[in-house]
Amino acid sequence: MRWPTNAALASLPNRHLRSLIRGCTRQCSIDMGKKLHAAIITGGLAAMPDSFLHNALLHFYAAHGSACSARKLFDEIPNWHKDAVDWTVLMGCFSRHGMPQSGLRLFIEMRRENVRVDDVAMACLFNACARLGNVEIGEQGHGFVMKVGLGSSVKACNGVMDMYVKCGLLGMARRVFEEMGERSVVSWTVILDGVVKLEGVGSGRMVFDNMPERNEVAWTIMIVGYVSVGLVRESFSLLEEMVFGCGLGLNYVTLCSFLSASAQSGDTMTGRWVHAYAVKAVGNEIDIMVGTAVVDMYAKCGRVDTALKVFEHMHQRNEVTWNALLSGLAMHGKGKLVLNMFPQMLKEVKPDDLTFTALLSACSHSGLVEQGRHYFDNLEASYGVTPKIEHYACMVDLLGRAGHLEEAEVLIKKMPMPPNEVVLGSLLGSCRVHGKLKLGERILQELVRMHPHNTDHHVLLSNMYALGGKKDKANSLRQDLKNRGIRKVPGMSSVYVGCQVHQFSAGDKSHPQTMEIYMKLDEMIQRLRLAGYVPNTGSQVFSGVDSRDDADKLEEIEQALFCHSEKLAVCFGLISTRAGSTLYIFKNLRICVDCHSAMKIVSHVYNREIVIRDRNRFHCFKQGSCSCSDYW
DNA sequence: TTAGGGTTAG
The missing domain is CATH 1.25.40.10 (Tetratricopeptide repeat domain)
Incomplete structure (x- = not known):
């Protein structure tokens, strides 16, 4: 079909043009929308203000993230012709695209221009406050809502509650919730989100079970809550209920949320399930965002080879996908591979600032000084990236x-x-x-x-x-x-065994299998000593100064070292998993020198691969050595 | 006929 001439388009009645633009907004047809806009300008229609037409165009630019174009168009509409909708569309656009401060400024401008503020405009204001964590302006907005009689608006109240939740004031949000005469499913969802994040999944579950109606967002919040604290069994049972029981399909937003939560908590089981679901649903044509989240999830869960495989099979990749892979490889100390793959990336996409953070950290984690210097020195000149x-x-x-x-x-x-x-x-x-x-x-x-x-x-x-x-x-x-x-900050190590996360702190005795774990620890230390392990007491200064003799003190220091959280997690892993299988451990702080040398020997003596994710990077211990080459 | 709130990959 041939694209009609601008003159032909301009001769269409405005209501048809509006429908066309709205279609572009819905279908993400960015080029076509821009062409229509051009036709409207050249056809002279822009000179005849039509607020519905303007609004449709503004909505089009706002929806596709082009905040600059939206602002430009907004400024072109004569002030006397702007209605509240134009203002709120632009405010929402600013907030959603990382410019909540501009959203706030626009609200102030709106008030100055004496535009009537309705409940939707207020919801936009609260959204901006929530994103900025600005509770002061948020509270003023709450006061304003009550003063002008918008207190009975469900939308306005939902906005107020969300603002309080995002600012960490759950009590205030609850008060608003309890005083609401009418509540929508969104009101419940906002409260659920707040309770899960600020009071934990236990309390969250009670809210979830009491909800008169649940939408997919509510299911997502609850499942993400379980995944992020390592309750795999609970997350699975809810996932099954959501998908098979209620017949709700998972969309790309839900999938990305689950994958991101799995990546952060190291829950490979849920991550894998979600990956399989996505493949089954759409075959190999996985959404680029979902695919990227899958790559990131495998890399952050220590399965960097799987991440690489998924990456290679993706039909479409953008700079975000590349960054996910390269930073994953960097975390695993595969610096040379990162540098080898970079030229291929240049052929496919344009690298951005995050690419170079990944590249330089790869050099850093692998000790590639000259290469790092080279990229850093040429950042601006060769790649147009400001350091x-x-x-x-x-x-x-x-x-x-x-x-x-x-x-x-x-x-x-x-x-x-x-x-x-x-x-x-x-x-x-x-x-x-x-x-x-x-x-x-x-x-x-x-x-x-x-x-x-x-x-x-x-x-x-x-x-x-x-x-x-x-x-x-x-x-x-x-x-x-x-x-x-x-x-x-206490060091914590966790390990997933049997659909459950098992968490340990230093000297922890709260695990139901504590007896067996400590027996294993004794045996392990003996075997390590035989293999040449010498506790690194030099770096420890926890003993305090007292009158006991040095031998006692030394033993105390050694015992403290043996009970480090990652050693307990490894012992639990050794007694509860199949011989020869790889152990994956996640630590919130950096691994200490003593645990690092102990893990190398454990991997050799017990013939196990041990993958530890610490705060900075991965260590893969295998046959007595570590992937970081003791360089971390 | 136009708008909003909750979940959105590195």
Whole structure:
């Protein structure tokens, strides 16, 4: 079919043009929508204001994320001709596309222009406040709603509640909910979301069970809640009820939500199920967003080879897909593969700033200094990417780890922005590795000034003192933290066994199989010692100073080391999984030096692959060595 | 005939 001439299009009645534009909005026909817009301009229709036509066009640009075009069109509509709908469409567009601040400004402008504010406009305002976490303006908006008599509007109240929930004030949201004369399924969903996130899945389930009506969003919130705390059995039973019991299909939003939750919590079982569902539903033509989420999920769950396979089979890939894969490979220390694949990426898509964060962190995790320098130096000239603080942080990390501490310091001084915690933290980490106590102290002072409550830095420095033989200084630093009432974030390790997450903290005795776990731990330590393991007591300063003799103290330090959360998780994994199968462990902090050397020997002695995800990267222990080559 | 709230991949 031939595209009609602009003149032919312009001769159509406005109501037909409006339907065409609306069709483009619904079908995501971006090119066609733009052509229609052009025809309207050249046909002279733009000079004859028609608010419905304008609004349809504005809605088209707003829906497709082109906030700039939407703003431009909005500004072209004469002020006397703008109605409340035009204002709210643009406000919503700003908020949804990462510019909630602009949304707020627009609301103020709207008030100044004396445009009538209705409940939908208020809902948009609350959405912007929710995204900004701005409870002050949100509360003022709540007051305004009550004052102008919008308190009986379900939409306005839902917006108020959502704002309070997103700002962490569940009590306020509940009060609004209880006072509502009429509630929609959305009112219930907002409360459910708040309760699951702020009070936990247990309380959330009670709300869910009491809902008079449930939509797919409610099911999604509940299932994501279960996945994110590792309740696999519960997430599965709800998934089955949703899909097979209620016959609700999973759409791409739901699928992405489940995959993202699985990636974060390391729940491969749910992740796999969702992947299989998506494949079964649409065959190999998986939605690009879902496919990307699948790649990300496998990579973050430690199955980087599966991630690579899924990636290779995808029919369509964009820069987000590539970034998911490359950063996954980087986390697994596969730096060379990242650099080998990058030219192929250049052929397919345009790399963005996140691509280079992945690339530079790959270089950093694999010790590829020269290559890292090359990409960093050519960021702007060759790829048109302005270096952001993340890139500087990667470079400081890369240089520091490789022992070029002076160069790293020079780079920090040259940065166009002040260094943040990540940049300085990286340099401090390198000081520990290379025993640069003086520099370390200086950086820590700066870091403490910036973030007095972050314990990680103190721990790093106290470990550094201990390594340098300055036990007194190390202990006084610890004491200082204690006096100020600041506690270290407890290390936690989890492992999925039998459809359930099993979580351990250091010295944990709460697991039902504690007896067996500690018996296994004794046996494991003995076997490790026979294989040459020597506990790394040098970096430990937890003992406190008392009058007991050194042998006692040493034993206490050793016992503390043996009970680290990842060792307990490994022991539980060893007794509860099939011989020879791989163990996957997820830790919230970074793995310590002693656990790292112990895990290498465990992988050899027990002939098991052990994959540990720590806060920064993956360690894959196999036959006595680690994929990070002791470089982390 | 136009608009909104909750779930949206790196």
